[in-house]
Structures are given as structure tokens and as C-alpha cells.
Amino acid sequence: MVKYSRQRECILKNLQGRRDHPTADMVYESVRMEQPNISLGTVYRNLALLAENGQILKISTGTGPDHFDGYTSPHVHFVCRHCGKVIDMEEIPAINLIDKTPAHFDGVIEGYELQIVGKCGACLSIISQSLITQ
Amino acid sequence: MVKYSRQRECILKNLQGRRDHPTADMVYESVRMEQPNISLGTVYRNLALLAENGQILKISTGTGPDHFDGYTSPHVHFVCRHCGKVIDMEEIPAINLIDKTPAHFDGVIEGYELQIVGKCGACLSIISQSLITQ
DNA sequence: ATTATTGCAAAAGTTTTGCATGCCG
């Protein structure tokens, strides 16, 4: 049985009130302005719980820490392979995935994740800078 | 300038000779049978290098360590949210992603990653077991 | 000879967890 907690509500509200994709630590720093005594462990525990419930999204980028998203409508993410930044790509429509489990598959399909990967504008400038400096 | 190394070749051959999706540590244990002195650091360094070159794929599951794939033709992965296992899903065709960068985007798109997520058969049985035991 | 690569071990970075205390139902 899940009980109400001020901390969890604060974390959820925080994520729902922004359109970026903060890491657990960024959520922690942000929520700390309202709940100065909250601990990083509590933030991790609640982010995991909220993601399990589908109230937020957890985004694993393959570069650095996981990111989280309070905006749960289907949309595509761009992930920078260089710095790990996550950017919404609403121009690219979310796919209509055939929700038909393949034969011979004994698990259950719960959803899918589509990430566009590449390099963000900021990292592109940094890389071209360092090429010049070389 | 990249120089040849026995260790790197062994790692690449190992990944190309299997159709599962081992973690760095699993590759290490496997390669160690041929190269007993290889170190885990070397495995990590070479996996990163090979993935950058596109000779292998790096798969971030969001559950535990990254996995690697020596089979680089476009295909879709199923990822178990419970245990992190990666399974090939060749029945589901890889998408033809419009390779048109959206306007107002100042980065570069290098590719995309599609993962089907859910629970694998093994974890399903475990979960149903634990429900009975409760 | 030069420089990339290695093995080793330590460090860094992220996330989880044990436990005593506090808060919700």
C-alpha cells in the first residue's frame, strides 16, 4: 500500500512543472528549495516509484546518469551522445508500433522507447573548437 | 591513429561469434579464457572504441550495466525491465526513420534506437511465483 | 624511436540499501 508523502508530491509537481529532462541530482537540487531536508535517497526512491506507476518517464541515455520526464504523452527524444542531454523532438511523430507480440515470445510487451541519437548544437561547437585548437 | 591489438581483435571476434548481448563483464570473463591476462579496463576501453567505430552496438537498458551486440545490422531489441536482459526481435521490422533533421534543430542526427520494453518470460514466472508465495 | 595500448589499482560517478525515526491511514 502506497502512502501519501509530501516529498513524493513535491517531486512529481516539480517534474510536471518543467519541460526539460533533469537527472535525479537536478531534481534533488530543485526540490530542495521547497523541502530543504529531503535526501537524495528519497528522490531516487520516489523517482523509481513514479516511473513504475507511469506518472513520469525514466530516460537512459547511455551517457552519464538517467534523466526523467514529467511529460508522459508519447513523444520522441533526442539524446546527445556527447553530453547526454535530452531534447524533445515533437516534430517527429511517435510511431504506431504494432502491439502484436511476436509468436515464440514468452514475455509481455509493455511499450517501446524511441530515441534519436546524435550530437547537440552545443557539443558540435565544442568539438569544432577543439579541432581548430589541435 | 589506431594500432592493432590482440586484445581488441579477440573482443571483436568474441562479440561477432555470438548472438546474445553480453555486458562488459561477461565479455571480460569470456575473453579471459583466450587471453588470461586481459584486464577489465582494457575490455571497457575497447568496447567503447569498437562502439564508436560502429563495429559493435552498445545497448543501454536502464536496468543494470550496458550490453553489447556484435550483430550490427538494423534490428530491434526487446529489453526486460525487470532483469535487464536483451533479446533480439527480428519479427519487428526496423523503422524507416525519416532522416530529415527537423527545422530549428542545431545538432546532427546520427541514428536512432528503438527498444521494445516489457518483461521477459523468465521474470514473468518469477513474479507470478512470488505472488503465490505472498 | 615514437606512440598507442595494456594491466593494475585507485578513483569517480551513480544508484541502492540498512537502520532508526517520523508520518500517514
Add this chain to the structure above:
DNA sequence: CGGCATGCAAAACTTTTGCAATAAT
């Protein structure tokens, strides 16, 4: 009250890195 959630700190885990030695070109 009973049990979930918290804060704190330690631990666990994964990955990276510094450095001296080794191997490739």
C-alpha cells in the same frame, strides 16, 4: 497503533582514469 516513507550514511555497482610497462608501426 501498524506499516510505509524518510534522512542519513555506508555500501554496492559500473565505468573511467593515471601511470609505468609493453607492444605495434
